[in-house]
Amino acid sequence: MIPLLSGVIGVSAGTYLAGWLAVPVVGAVVGGLGAGGAPVRTAALSGAGGWAVLLALGAVRGPVAEVANLTGDVLGGMPGYAFLAVALLLPAVLAGAAGGAASALVEIRRRRTAGRA
């Protein structure tokens, strides 16, 4: 739970500071640190969760659901919840894939080190 919570906070803060490019970076960090044995899942949930938190905060300021409805409709007639799902899927994919790659690199390095030993 703590790795996930840290990931969510990391993605939120990273997006605030550096924009969307922070998502795969934080995902890679989460994945590289092992993330409780499920690095890809934790990184992906961190990405989606981080952006979900930011969208929830945005909803306090204005009609975010209406933006989802409208944008979904404009971009191919999809309902608002589907567009929202896409919007959360993107950071999940970016963070999850980066986390997966990072954890794989760590594992390869660990095995090489172990092999040399």
Added chain:
Amino acid sequence: MAPRSKLILSSGVLAVGLAASAGPAGPFPPLGPFLDPLRGVWRVADSAQLPPSATAVIPDLDASVRVVYDDRSVPHIFASSVSDARRALGYVVARDRLFQMELQTRATAGTLTELLGETLLGADVRARRLSLARAAEQDFARLRDDPEVSRALYDYAEGVNTFVDALSPAERPFEYHLLGASPQRWEPVHSLYGLKRMGLTLTFNPTEVRKARVAALVGTEAADALFPVNRPIQEPVVPHRGARFVGTELPPPRDPDPAALGRMEAPFQERRAMDPLSEWSGPTSSVGSNNWAVAAERSASGNAILAGDPHLSLGLPSIWYEAHLVVPGVLDVYGVTLAGMPGIVIGFNRNVAWTFTNTAADVMDYYRERLDDPEAPERYLLDGGWTDLDTRVEEFRGRNGDLLATDTVRHSHRGPVLDVLGEPMSLRWTVLDGQNEVRALMGAQRALSVDRWLDAMSGWHAPVQNALVAGRDGRIAIQSAGYYPLRPRGARGDAFQDGTTGKTDWLGRWEGYPRSVDPAQGYLASANQQPFDPEAEDTYIGADWSQPWRALTINELLEGREDHRPEDLESYQTHPSSVRARTFRAAFLEAASRLRDGSRSYPEVDTAARLLAAWDGTYTPENEGAVLFEGTMAALEDALWDELEDEDGRRVATPGADIAWALLAQPGSPWWDDRDTPEVEDRDMLLGRALTAGLANAREAHGPEEGGGWAWGQVAHYNIYHLLGLPALSRLGLAATGGPGLLSPLVGRGTHGASWRMVVELGDEVTARGGFPGGQSGNPVSERYDDRLDRWLQGELDDLRFPRTEEDLRAGGWVQAELVLVGTER
């Protein structure tokens, strides 16, 4: 999974994700910045509501400006100088309508491809060939001689650019997020682009082209009669002696001239895609307007009352933006401005109210040019010698600055040389001449009386407008203001002119324009009809006047009582019936009666006539008779004007219903004959056939008459499109009272109509009501995007707040939000 496989798979997914996030994919913008919760499209939600209070810095302000938005989101600008008021206006319009401003500007400049991509290349080519932006630049250069107007354009631009410069990428309007683009800065000349664009909308009407096509099919004499200089029903803008039903003898159609048809059709079809005419040469009957006013002696209160509703393309956001500008002791004007204009265009102050309709005068002529080289011309023949063409190469660039195409645009001394019906013709057009409408509008805003207002408008150039004004002293006046070309003796603008001689060129400005001040009848009205009765003035000033039905209807209503109230004038704007419907309904019923008296039986004609007789002549959404009538009228047009169909069966032009009315008095005219049948039809047979076809078509399209499918509101709709035509941002299929020939027109695809309705009573206190279909905001997630639409559809207007001071707004409980604009220390 093995680590190496996991690495390859993850890296692959990551690469795809990053590619989709960083770059556009087809119609989709780069997903990373677009979906970013803090910088992406979501931030559009932040500007959905006006913040209760806000502050912005406009560096050059003379003093701070307070902007108070009322309960209808109308900004009331309280400034200490006119310059500051204009800066504030630029700021608040940009705040609500930035994308609209840029799109309009680019459409005029022919740079849409840079924002929207290559698909708009054709529109850009047309715009550049017409040279509207070039003409605006030339007007702007001439403003060196008019520093006050120049100052106004710079003031406005400062306000707009203050907003643009402070805008972070996250705060861009919705459309910029969709396009992955950033707003451009506003140049002072862009305000003039807007005026040129309006000139295009209202005056680009190549009557010569239409007449040439018709003449090729039925002969010149018939073409002249079908599209006459003088309408067969006279109800002029300048009161003469009431409505005059003149009629006209229609000469029989000649056989088509294959040579003439071949000359114009083949090249025209081939070149249509790049033809500057193709977008605008369609019927313009839907672009019209109404205005009327009653003087003190004809109103219940003893105050003059004015009403106006310009009929233009309906869009979201609306082309109009409502605002109130107050500079104590100098300016106190309320009304609507065009996004990009540094002042009020239609509105009122404490002393006068004004509004416009389009005069539809002929202000553009085509000249057949002889060029030295058809493929790459450099010179044109003029008075026996070769004269150099003014040539420039236009470059069209895509969204990334890549070169898409080039085009060579040539000008003779008259104007741009265009390919018209396969021939090189130069265009002389007042909209491309030097003009300064901003000065006229600046004077109009401050006018203290009807006379001063008329003086201000005397400098108006284009588009020629029926400018109606009413004063606090109970007076009314109308002046069809603008530049009317004075043509050489005998020359008319509805035929192509010889370009090889300068003798056909315009001689200057005709000064006898239509005007009526304080008419004895106590009211004035215009609805784009012929402004003069030719009995009173027969100088050629145009040949494409609107049919007189709306003018007949409104004059009948105004003549009908001596004690008009503002609510009466308001109700007239959506009056549900028309003189057109009354006239033709009677003609159909009389024809059916005569057929019934004959030897043959026409059961379907009788059924249709019975249904039509039961119709009350109105076009309310629930009415079930209008469908049959309009279907019958359409069938009549099809059968009557079959001579005007080309080889592909398309009608090249449709004469007005007033021409059909004139034919009713000629029952044996060959025009009544349907060429597709072996028998020779007369008037009654064709009217009966139209009734039968109208009934059959209505049943086929909408079911049986008693099935409920004939309700007008289910059949005829307004369709109000977003600027980019995106259905999700548009409001489509809207039912309302309106129809062909009505004061509230609803024709064709329902994309045009009353773009602004206003009624003003000028007493000691000015009271006004108004509204447009849409809202103040261009943000589609804002309630203010379309919050006025339902009331507009119901034909209802809102009370317009016209406070003298900010405190008046507070006392009325009308304050929604506030904005303080401050300058920087100098």
